[in-house]
Amino acid sequence: MRAVVQRVKRGGVTIAGKSIAAIGHGYVILLGVGPQDTEEISAALAKKIAVLRVFEDDQGRMNLSILDVEGQALVVSQFTLYADSSRGNRPSFVYAAPPETASPLVDRFAAQLAGYGIPVQQGEFGAHMEVEIVNDGPVTIWFDF
Numbered sequence: 001m002r003a004v005v006q007r008v009k010r011g012g013v014t015i016a017g018k019s020i021a022a023i024g025h026g027y028v029i030l031l032g033v034g035p036q037d038t039e040e041i042s043a044a045l046a047k048k049i050a051v052l053r054v055f056e057d058d059q060g061r062m063n064l065s066i067l068d069v070e071g072q073a074l075v076v077s078q079f080t081l082y083a084d085s086s087r088g089n090r091p092s093f094v095y096a097a098p099p100e101t102a103s104p105l106v107d108r109f110a111a112q113l114a115g116y117g118i119p120v121q122q123g124e125f126g127a128h129m130e131v132e133i134v135n136d137g138p139v140t141i142w143f144d145f
Contacts, residue, residue: 001045001109002032002081007054007139011074012132013123021121026071028133031109032081033102034095037145042105045145046112049073054139062139066118073113076123076131077106099126 011028013021029049055064055071066073082096096102103125114120123129 001034001037001041001105001143001145003045003049003143003145004030004078004081005049005052005054005141005143006030006133007136008074009134009136010132011134013074013076013121014130014132015124015127020124021074023072023074023119023121025069025136026066026118027073028131029073029075029113030078030081030131031075031106032078033097033105034082035097035101037097037101037105039105039108041145042109043112045143046109046116048143050113050116050118052141054141067116072119072121073110074121074123075106075110075113076129077102077125 006028008028009025011023051065053065054062055069057063079093079096083091084095085091106125110120110122
């Protein structure tokens with residue numbers, strides 16, 4: 001699994017002009033699933049993100065987790081994180097998991113993250129989404145599990 005975690009002031013997903021998800025401060029998580037990924041990998045990634053300390057404490061140090069600040073998370077499936085652009089001008093997505101594998105793992109990841117007490121919303125798997133990300137910092141962390 002690959003995740004780009006962005007600390008945000010707010011985030012949201014719109015499909016065909018209709019808002020389907022919106023959060024306040026917390027994380028927008030762009031999540032890619034590879035064919036080798038499992039529920040165990042998903043669980044490990046969810047735990048790592050839940051306890052990741054990138055929110056500022058009262059001294060201005062990144063020392064608090066999303067749990068500490070009672071933040072929210074927005075999970076957006078993004079197969080393009082597995083793009084291979086090593087040849088030619090059009091990326092290949094052969095390293096991304098097929099939808100029948102990826103979709104349930106994205107849902108499972110969101111549920112595992114919510115299991116830590118984090119309010120989680122999701123984009124819509126396979127849809128053309130407009131994703132609003134108001135990055136705070138900016139703080140962007142890349143995970144490759």
